[in-house]
Amino acid sequence: MRATSLVKQMLGLRSVTVVEVLVRPHELLVKLRLTRSRLVCPKCSYTTRSCYDTRTLDSRWRHLDIGTHQTWLSCQLRRLRCPTHGVIT
Ligand SMILES: [Zn+2]
Known part of the structure; x- marks a missing residue:
């Protein structure tokens, strides 16, 4: 099992792809992409x-x-233009 798949399963993440996992002293940074x-x-x-x-x-x-x-968890968010609520994340 790949490290990204293991982290995704351990953290219970859905509707995202784990792109990268960075292990630093006392910190784990999981970079995500929305699917x-x-x-x-x-x-x-x-x-x-x-x-x-x-x-x-x-x-x-x-x-x-x-x-x-x-x-x-880290991810680039996209915004949309809703006809009722305007530009929203
Ligand atoms: Zn709306």
């Missing part, structure tokens, strides 16, 4: 394949620690 091709507005049921833009900086979230390592 869903259709973007969904978080406030309504509007979906689209059209991406308004992609953030240039990765967003980071803290996950539950693995052993003594702090676990961080």
